[in-house]
Amino acid sequence: MGEFQDKELEKWLKSLPKIEDHRSPSDIYRQIEWKMKRKKRRSWIISSVASVAALLLLTFLYIPQWLQDNDFAGDSYEQRQNVAENEKNGKFAKKSEKEIHLYTEEPSPGSMDKEGTSDTESDAGGNYEGLYSAVYDTDISGYQTFIYPIPDKEGQIIVPVTVLAKRESDKNRMEQFEELMPYLKEEEWGLSDYFPINGKLTLSENDKNLHVDLPPNHQYGEGSSAEHNFIRVMHYTADMFGAETITFSTAGNAGVNFGHTGFVEKMQVQKEASCGYYFYYPSGTEKKPYIVPSGHSCQNIREALAAMKNNVESERLQASIPENFLIREVAASGDLLIMRLDERAAITDDVDTIYTIEAILLTAKDFQFKRVRMENANIRRVGKFEFGKDWPVPVGPNLIRLEK
Amino acid sequence: MDSVFEELYQKYHQDIFQFLFYMVRKRELAEDLVQEVYIKVLKSYHTFKGKSSEKTWLFSIARHVAIDYFRKQKGWKKRLAEKFDVTEHPIKDKAPLPEEIAMQNEEIQLVYQCLDACTLDQRLVIILRFIQELSIAETAEALGWTESKVKTTQHRALKVLKKEMQTRTKREGRDE
Numbered sequence: 001m002g003e004f005q006d007k008e009l010e011k012w013l014k015s016l017p018k019i020e021d022h023r024s025p026s027d028i029y030r031q032i033e034w035k036m037k038r039k040k041r042r043s044w045i046i047s048s049v050a051s052v053a054a055l056l057l058l059t060f061l062y063i064p065q066w067l068q069d070n071d072f073a074g075d076s077y078e079q080r081q082n083v084a085e086n087e088k089n090g091k092f093a094k095k096s097e098k099e100i101h102l103y104t105e106e107p108s109p110g111s112m113d114k115e116g117t118s119d120t121e122s123d124a125g126g127n128y129e130g131l132y133s134a135v136y137d138t139d140i141s142g143y144q145t146f147i148y149p150i151p152d153k154e155g156q157i158i159v160p161v162t163v164l165a166k167r168e169s170d171k172n173r174m175e176q177f178e179e180l181m182p183y184l185k186e187e188e189w190g191l192s193d194y195f196p197i198n199g200k201l202t203l204s205e206n207d208k209n210l211h212v213d214l215p216p217n218h219q220y221g222e223g224s225s226a227e228h229n230f231i232r233v234m235h236y237t238a239d240m241f242g243a244e245t246i247t248f249s250t251a252g253n254a255g256v257n258f259g260h261t262g263f264v265e266k267m268q269v270q271k272e273a274s275c276g277y278y279f280y281y282p283s284g285t286e287k288k289p290y291i292v293p294s295g296h297s298c299q300n301i302r303e304a305l306a307a308m309k310n311n312v313e314s315e316r317l318q319a320s321i322p323e324n325f326l327i328r329e330v331a332a333s334g335d336l337l338i339m340r341l342d343e344r345a346a347i348t349d350d351v352d353t354i355y356t357i358e359a360i361l362l363t364a365k366d367f368q369f370k371r372v373r374m375e376n377a378n379i380r381r382v383g384k385f386e387f388g389k390d391w392p393v394p395v396g397p398n399l400i401r402l403e404k
Numbered sequence: 405m406d407s408v409f410e411e412l413y414q415k416y417h418q419d420i421f422q423f424l425f426y427m428v429r430k431r432e433l434a435e436d437l438v439q440e441v442y443i444k445v446l447k448s449y450h451t452f453k454g455k456s457s458e459k460t461w462l463f464s465i466a467r468h469v470a471i472d473y474f475r476k477q478k479g480w481k482k483r484l485a486e487k488f489d490v491t492e493h494p495i496k497d498k499a500p501l502p503e504e505i506a507m508q509n510e511e512i513q514l515v516y517q518c519l520d521a522c523t524l525d526q527r528l529v530i531i532l533r534f535i536q537e538l539s540i541a542e543t544a545e546a547l548g549w550t551e552s553k554v555k556t557t558q559h560r561a562l563k564v565l566k567k568e569m570q571t572r573t574k575r576e577g578r579d580e
Contacts, residue, residue, distance in 0.1 A: 004566045004569055004570065006562055006566075009515070009562055009565060009566060009569075010534060010562075012511050012512050012515045013515060013530060013534035013535065014534050014535070014537070015508070015512055016426070016505075016508075016512060016515065016516060016534075016535055017504040017505065017507070017508060017512075018418070018422060018504075019421070019422045019425045019426070019431075019434075019502070019504055020418050020421070020422070021417065021418060021421040021434075021435060021438065023435065025409075025410065025413045025417070028413070028417075028438075028439065028442075029406070029409055029413075031439055032409070032439050032442050032443055032446070035439060035443060036443055036446075153525075153549075153553065154548060154549060281475065283523045283524050283525055313468070316471075318475060
């Protein structure tokens, strides 16, 4: 066989044999019925177990609190307060009792045992250099970050990708942002070929305005999805540059015509809605996910963390917090988010847990937290994340190194 | 038996089964997944608004079921195996050909084996376009893509297939 021609190949593909299911429809239907009943029963059992667990949890949580409130546990409270003072130079001693309790509770004997037995390997934590997805302050000395909001190939979600660029004193940030656009390899990254923008972006830092000038034949009004995504990308970009408004022009004349929205001259910048970060695998086979915000809104971070345990089918986003990552309590202390894990949470030191932690950190950032602390894990650390310590939230998600 | 099931079975069962079989390449697995498709369909049939054809709607559900299966496959066990460099391809190569394929001529067997080299998206398009013989517009509807994306993906898939077929043919020539 030599060179293959398209026609020949198509002919062979069309000749692939018909494959039939030989089971009878009644057999198939019986199995479907059985599966559906089993699913219902399983969800009933799960909800019953969850209710009992919730009751038990309430009992465990409230009885010690009640004892404390009634001064029956005075000694241990003082002791805890001292630990808090030692740990945080008195900073948290001023917080409410509930917060101090959350920070300083001694690990239970069970978890001490767990730590003791898992010892050295989990103490060190795996080396995941180069595998982290997000960008942190410590990664960027001498560099500045640009976040490009890139739509996926189906145009359903926006994937924020962070790119590092050397600081260049003779150029402003917007110039550098535009200069880097041609170097983005969106298709190679499994996303849609979106940048450079077919237009000119100008930032007026004094007016906090992003001006967008489009050519008359621009493609951003072709179909509601193209238009919707373009507007999202512009809002995202404006927000990154600290702009509060966006103005539009077409070939220098004020305003732009969008098929759906109509004629627009100015928009107030709206921050992307956030209900947690999820995993996105463009073709379903990648090893490293993009960590992507859902685009829905949530009331608070508790709601977001609960939502992150479920897939968002409509946007093909995968849950970023696995079932066994059990979070018992979430509390805020200024710009610090404190998460207390359940005793039964089975945290493993692997790269998937790194991505789960990064998804949580990015979510915390969206809710204006600057640091996150996780307490009561069954291991000491996962990669560079040491439990019980404050972790700064990332500078940006999905770091991609550009080859210029 | 549920009348919705009966009607869908009569009209589309073998098409959906065949689609799933070529996606996952295992009869038993395709049998399980086709049941998952019915479960999803029976739960949401009342929401079907007739915007797309019933057939493309069913294919879009089958596609989600197949993709979900592949995602679940990426569990920790598999990743562990990958760490120890047990790559997928040698295992797939050794898997015996399904009976229906083994009965075909050499070229068709080769095409079937080379489908492995395609990405999931490319395989979806190849199966819908050439095995299910859906038009570009129907394929776009089933996958929720634009027609131009279907065309580009089809073009790339054929290119990948040709390249893989040439590589395998050369390799087999050398081995002989």
